[in-house]
Amino acid sequence: MSKEVAAQPCSCHDHNMMAALRIAGLVILSLSLCFAPGQLLWGQNTDDSSAPLQEEEVDSEKKPKVVGPTSTDPTAAKIIEYHLKVRGGMEKIKALQSLRIKGTVKEGSKSTFKMTWYRKAPNSYRVEQHYRKLGRDYITARVYDGDTAWSQELSPKEKLPQKMGGNIKAFQREAEFYDVFVDYQEKGNHFAFRGKDQMGNISVLLVEGKIKDGPVMVYTFDAKRYQILKVDFKDSFAGQLMDAEQLPVKLERVNGVIMETAYKFRVRGKIYREITYESVEANVDIPDSLFTMPKPKEFWLRQR
Numbered sequence: 001m002s003k004e005v006a007a008q009p010c011s012c013h014d015h016n017m018m019a020a021l022r023i024a025g026l027v028i029l030s031l032s033l034c035f036a037p038g039q040l041l042w043g044q045n046t047d048d049s050s051a052p053l054q055e056e057e058v059d060s061e062k063k064p065k066v067v068g069p070t071s072t073d074p075t076a077a078k079i080i081e082y083h084l085k086v087r088g089g090m091e092k093i094k095a096l097q098s099l100r101i102k103g104t105v106k107e108g109s110k111s112t113f114k115m116t117w118y119r120k121a122p123n124s125y126r127v128e129q130h131y132r133k134l135g136r137d138y139i140t141a142r143v144y145d146g147d148t149a150w151s152q153e154l155s156p157k158e159k160l161p162q163k164m165g166g167n168i169k170a171f172q173r174e175a176e177f178y179d180v181f182v183d184y185q186e187k188g189n190h191f192a193f194r195g196k197d198q199m200g201n202i203s204v205l206l207v208e209g210k211i212k213d214g215p216v217m218v219y220t221f222d223a224k225r226y227q228i229l230k231v232d233f234k235d236s237f238a239g240q241l242m243d244a245e246q247l248p249v250k251l252e253r254v255n256g257v258i259m260e261t262a263y264k265f266r267v268r269g270k271i272y273r274e275i276t277y278e279s280v281e282a283n284v285d286i287p288d289s290l291f292t293m294p295k296p297k298e299f300w301l302r303q304r
Contacts, residue, residue: 068210069192072184076191076207080181082226088257093182096257097121098286103277105129115275122146124291125175128154144168144175145291152294161293169213180211188212199229227251243268255282 069076084090101117114130126143139155142164149168152161164171180189194206203223210216218232231246250262261280265273 068216069190069208070210072191073193075193079193079205079207079221079226080184080191083221083228084181086226086258088253090182092256093178096177096255096282098283099177100281100284100286101277102279103275106274108272118286118290119175119177120286120288120291121177123172123175123177124286124288125177126291142171143291143293144171145288145293146175148293150293160296163293173211173214180209180217194218196223202229204229249276252280254280257282 084093087093098121099117099119101115101119103115103117104112105115106112111131116128116130118124118126118128123144123146126141128139128141130137130139132138136156138153140151140153142151143149149164149171150161151164153159180187184191189209189211191207191209194208197204197206197220199220205221205223207219207221208216209219215233219228220230220232221227222229228248230248233244233246245266247264247266248260248262249264250260251258252261253259259280261277263275264271265275
């Protein structure tokens, strides 16, 4: 538990921005949490991952659209295939069955939290947040066991767990162990190639994705190495069209699979969240009981 963590109040504008960012982050986060650490890998390549696209497949006049695709076109499918190969290949990706991640989340300019993520295939998920408020240390947990989403305050005084109310689809998407590209056909995710562009001096390929029951995303791939350089998100929030971006800062390798271990989120050009993983452990023993909602032991507690 960190003694350096401090939680500060935000303005109403900041609350709206942060809420929008969390909605974006739930989907974007699932892009990176299933992959895992070692050396910086921006320049890594596989044997044939840089094979050029056929010239007739590329239309530089096409631009990303807000309306998401309803099917996956061949060019987008090929880019995704190359990307997963660069990640480490499907065999190594599917060999990952659990992850325990410790890191830091910085929101805005003043709020910093220690976080621990527990993930287990296919969709068991627990995230614990450590923070300090009014001189006291707090730990809260949000959990999904594959069926029920629940939360609990663990410290300074353990409280009764509560089922999450409202629309929990975004949290369920966050809980998916493998990212939006793995088995995307079975998941009902659709992707479309939207042309070539430049990101600084790097040639990039743009792929728009419609996540099932989720938002429209635009993925910017390095045209030579098929690594993701940026993810854009567009959706309506509180009557406004919100734009958010995820920018990978660092890539590392665990068990032969590459993941983002540091990245930033940006809303309306302003960085609102930075996530840094300090340790990533793959295929560790995580008991199912960690995801199961506790039941009160005393009869009188069950009646409350």
